[in-house]
Amino acid sequence: MTVTEFVDGPLWYFALAVFFLGIAWRLVVILANGWRGDLSRPRRSGLTGSVRALFSRFAPAPGIGRRIGLHLTGGYLFHLGLFALLLFAAPHVAFYAERLSLPAWQPMPHWAFVLVSELAFIGLMLLWLNRVLNPVTRLISSTGDHLSSILTFLVMLSGCLALEQAHEPLRVLHFFLVEVLMIYFPFSSLMHAFTFVLSREALGYRYGRRGVPV
Amino acid sequence: MRHWWVWVWLCLGATLFPPVHAAGPSTDKVLNPGAELWNEVRGRQAAPATTQVQGRDSQVLVNEWGEHFRDYRRQRFVRYSGYLLAGVVSLLLLYHLLHGGLEVTESGRKVLRFELTERIVHWLLAGVFLLLTVTGVVLAFGRFVVLPWSGPEVFAVIASASKEGHNLFGPLFIVALLWFFVLFVGRNLPRLVDIYWLIRAGGMLGGGHPAAGFFNGGEKIWFWILTIGGLAVSTSGVVLDFPALVEGRNPLVLALVVHGIAAVVLIAASFGHMYLGTLGVKGSLEGMKSGLVDEAWAHAHHVLWYEELNRKAQAESSAREQGQ
Amino acid sequence: MAVDMNVFRGFLQQVRQLPAMAQPTECPDTERVAAVKAVFKERIDAGVASHLEACVHCGICAEACHFFVQTGDPQFTPIHKLEPLRRFYRREKGPFAWLYRLIERDIEETDLEQWQRLVYDSCTECGRCSFACPQGVDIAHMVVIMRRALANAGLIPAGLRAVEQEQGSQGTVFGVGPKQLMAAVEALRVRGYEVPVDKDKADVLVLTATTDILLFHDAMESTVRIMNHLGVDWTIHTCAFEGANFGMLSGYEKVQKAASERIIREAIRCGAKVVIIPECGHAYPAMRWEGANEHGEPLPFEVMAISEFIGRQVMDGKLSLKPIGKGRRVTYHDPCKVGRHGGVFDEPRAVLDALGVERVELPDNREMNYCCGGGAGLFVIDTAERYRALAFDLKRKQVEATGAQSLITACDSCRLSFLAGTDRTQWDRPIESLVELVGQALPD
Ligand code: HEM
Ligand code: SF4
Ligand code: SF4
Numbered sequence: 001m002t003v004t005e006f007v008d009g010p011l012w013y014f015a016l017a018v019f020f021l022g023i024a025w026r027l028v029v030i031l032a033n034g035w036r037g038d039l040s041r042p043r044r045s046g047l048t049g050s051v052r053a054l055f056s057r058f059a060p061a062p063g064i065g066r067r068i069g070l071h072l073t074g075g076y077l078f079h080l081g082l083f084a085l086l087l088f089a090a091p092h093v094a095f096y097a098e099r100l101s102l103p104a105w106q107p108m109p110h111w112a113f114v115l116v117s118e119l120a121f122i123g124l125m126l127l128w129l130n131r132v133l134n135p136v137t138r139l140i141s142s143t144g145d146h147l148s149s150i151l152t153f154l155v156m157l158s159g160c161l162a163l164e165q166a167h168e169p170l171r172v173l174h175f176f177l178v179e180v181l182m183i184y185f186p187f188s189s190l191m192h193a194f195t196f197v198l199s200r201e202a203l204g205y206r207y208g209r210r211g212v213p214v
Numbered sequence: 215m216r217h218w219w220v221w222v223w224l225c226l227g228a229t230l231f232p233p234v235h236a237a238g239p240s241t242d243k244v245l246n247p248g249a250e251l252w253n254e255v256r257g258r259q260a261a262p263a264t265t266q267v268q269g270r271d272s273q274v275l276v277n278e279w280g281e282h283f284r285d286y287r288r289q290r291f292v293r294y295s296g297y298l299l300a301g302v303v304s305l306l307l308l309y310h311l312l313h314g315g316l317e318v319t320e321s322g323r324k325v326l327r328f329e330l331t332e333r334i335v336h337w338l339l340a341g342v343f344l345l346l347t348v349t350g351v352v353l354a355f356g357r358f359v360v361l362p363w364s365g366p367e368v369f370a371v372i373a374s375a376s377k378e379g380h381n382l383f384g385p386l387f388i389v390a391l392l393w394f395f396v397l398f399v400g401r402n403l404p405r406l407v408d409i410y411w412l413i414r415a416g417g418m419l420g421g422g423h424p425a426a427g428f429f430n431g432g433e434k435i436w437f438w439i440l441t442i443g444g445l446a447v448s449t450s451g452v453v454l455d456f457p458a459l460v461e462g463r464n465p466l467v468l469a470l471v472v473h474g475i476a477a478v479v480l481i482a483a484s485f486g487h488m489y490l491g492t493l494g495v496k497g498s499l500e501g502m503k504s505g506l507v508d509e510a511w512a513h514a515h516h517v518l519w520y521e522e523l524n525r526k527a528q529a530e531s532s533a534r535e536q537g538q
Numbered sequence: 539m540a541v542d543m544n545v546f547r548g549f550l551q552q553v554r555q556l557p558a559m560a561q562p563t564e565c566p567d568t569e570r571v572a573a574v575k576a577v578f579k580e581r582i583d584a585g586v587a588s589h590l591e592a593c594v595h596c597g598i599c600a601e602a603c604h605f606f607v608q609t610g611d612p613q614f615t616p617i618h619k620l621e622p623l624r625r626f627y628r629r630e631k632g633p634f635a636w637l638y639r640l641i642e643r644d645i646e647e648t649d650l651e652q653w654q655r656l657v658y659d660s661c662t663e664c665g666r667c668s669f670a671c672p673q674g675v676d677i678a679h680m681v682v683i684m685r686r687a688l689a690n691a692g693l694i695p696a697g698l699r700a701v702e703q704e705q706g707s708q709g710t711v712f713g714v715g716p717k718q719l720m721a722a723v724e725a726l727r728v729r730g731y732e733v734p735v736d737k738d739k740a741d742v743l744v745l746t747a748t749t750d751i752l753l754f755h756d757a758m759e760s761t762v763r764i765m766n767h768l769g770v771d772w773t774i775h776t777c778a779f780e781g782a783n784f785g786m787l788s789g790y791e792k793v794q795k796a797a798s799e800r801i802i803r804e805a806i807r808c809g810a811k812v813v814i815i816p817e818c819g820h821a822y823p824a825m826r827w828e829g830a831n832e833h834g835e836p837l838p839f840e841v842m843a844i845s846e847f848i849g850r851q852v853m854d855g856k857l858s859l860k861p862i863g864k865g866r867r868v869t870y871h872d873p874c875k876v877g878r879h880g881g882v883f884d885e886p887r888a889v890l891d892a893l894g895v896e897r898v899e900l901p902d903n904r905e906m907n908y909c910c911g912g913g914a915g916l917f918v919i920d921t922a923e924r925y926r927a928l929a930f931d932l933k934r935k936q937v938e939a940t941g942a943q944s945l946i947t948a949c950d951s952c953r954l955s956f957l958a959g960t961d962r963t964q965w966d967r968p969i970e971s972l973v974e975l976v977g978q979a980l981p982d
Pocket of ligand 2 (some may be wrong): 592593594595596597598600617669670671672673675677976
């Protein structure tokens, strides 16, 4: 079996399995802790609070925005860029159609791809530089956090290097890194892409009951 | 001749870097029988050729500057850039071996030199610069440095990746450079002390540290090399990325020449900067990492800034006392 | 009407003496880590697990915490205050515990001492960080767990421990018991007010707080006058009058439960429909949100902060006030425990508007208001004095930016902290209590 065959075949299925089973396992274990109920008389509906919190936290809290301009810029550029690339880059759309048998949808034009990746790169670099240069994040970050950022960076970089789509090894390298990321994902802080829902819900419910606008 | 300035550049290059095989076969004795035809093809003596193909430069049969450019690109540019970069590295090495890095005894008290944003933008610029350097070197010198080692298949892959990477990170460099410029230009305006500092070569010739403000003369020169060189690589880079922005081939040739020379100058200068920022002057790197430098370091290398800091701190504390 | 500053300074002195009065705790050094872990284990539910899992270590929470904002010291990063909890979760409870046990260090005894300083001296459980976190991590909620764990390991700071022990063993706070209460009541009766004490049945059970009895006499007087003016059927109880709950502040659950239970029992016995909490910040969540959980079943009465109670009367048109504040520009400081943790924002503002003042908001207000710096028992932790001062300086700057002539609040802790700051910096703006102002504005 050649490297290409391995990356395209067994490793891909392994990565898929680890990714989905890992995520499911992690979420199940979190939820299995159960909820300590709250017997106090609610002022308002906790449910409304949790729905609100799910969305309100996408915007900075009042008065905090001006202190976290860098986080906001970096965070939004990176995440929006990442999702746009993930969903609408032409090679990705083709991949989903071919390998996952999804119906193909309209990909973004090449110029948009380039623009979006530029923005995503700036965003990720700002976030990671902040992580290493800001005394606060330097104190609280773990090796795993750095690995998450670096791995994501490498995946994006290898994807862009393969942009000419003329060289098989570059595609395989990109795909390999994606698989590494998928295997790493459920074990790492990248899981925040799922856990943020639970966390915001819990907060929103708690303060929603108290009638505090979350 | 609309693009005479391309010639000026190429000639300038030719005088600075004389052709490597100057002793080619002599042509002035025997007249080539095909000379007339070739002269016509090249459009030297005749009106431009006509064709029904619509397109820029489509009436040009042979690019009359092609050979010159090839000679410049393959022989002079690559060779002399190599000399320049190797020369700078050797000089730095020599200096370090003979002289060693500068060091001051630490006081243990720290002062803030660079704000978080300043540090982030610095490393953003530096990171993008390094990525561009690596990919750019592969593109410019790869044929000579990488290809012989890697063989054509692997080189094709590396070259393709480098091209895409270089194109991708180019625009990021412009963003980072502009941001950096805005943050730092105020502290890099030339002052009289800088001239004095430069005459004394920053104390490298002995006689202790000459006084300097927040940035010394040497740092300011690096800043302006970076700004001007960065502007040159950026504009020429944009032209190369979007050839449709210009008319015809000549501006592209010019852009390529400017891009290469400016990039090599920047890389050479960045070697000096990186040396001084790490081994050359101990304690500098810390300032760009944590933002904090030792007071003794500040006093030794930037005494005017250090005094200003103290004045400010005093003014603040007395204001606070009065306020209460 | 103002507080007698000499009495206040005496009170401060008394606070500084507290550590000397603390008794040593029973927990032997070798069992501390286990004691901490036991609480962690019990308290981690899906909510806490989600919070711990969702944190991306972005550091945004630091930008919300007054202690970080004022010092820039990364030690004060809110999420960092939970490091032992996070470590326990990862190693012993999380989905990949087997993995993390290999790569992550266990909690050690020396860690506990370091985190004692972080969760007691430099955290007021104000919750501002919880509201800034993009991931919805409720840090303040988990600081409470940290305190409970450290309390279980006998690591409550001496000053706070002294008060907790006093309330736990004697039921008094700063030596204030039924006798002192009755003295205060008598003083009011002498001045002609009717004060119903220990009534058998009453619709409303009114609590008070040590600080009101010792220092803020006018607050108690105003409360009495307001109740009488409204004509409600109310009472104070000599065996259940203290709202303050140092069990909750210190994290020592046994004392918290006992203190809450006393009030709950009495309220049920006299058939109260409403229990009114004085202007004592933490007393509000202690009864309003935690009371039922400590009690084990829903409470058959409503719990209201006095500011909330008055506000509702005003909003419902049942209480009209004299516009005594005409022409005065004031700003209102939302006590964290009543505002951000309690949802009481509009009621006090309605009261201020009824007083006719020109009400201006602080640059950060309502659920994003900055903490006074003295909440969650910090006021009785001598080693936290430095941090309280930092928080005050921030508040002072914000108040001055509004141009307000005075700072109004509805919490004794906030008031104490502000008074200490005012005294230290010779600040010229008065600190006022909402309930006292209302007392002055009651129609004749
Ligand atoms: C909708 C779901 C997501 C939300 C709400 C979310 C939220 C966040 C937030 C708040 C941060 C911190 C930014 C800062 O430092 O200020 C962050 C960082 C990060 N996110 Fe996400 N994220 C999501 C999905 C993802 C996904 C799918 C990935 C996939 C790779 C990802 C990768 C990262 C990385 C690598 C960082 C760290 C950057 C760094 O600080 O070095 N995120 N995310
Ligand atoms: S703001 Fe929230 S996600 Fe960010 S470090 Fe703090 S707790 Fe973690
Ligand atoms: S609860 Fe308040 S004091 Fe404690 S960490 Fe959060 S913001 Fe800081």
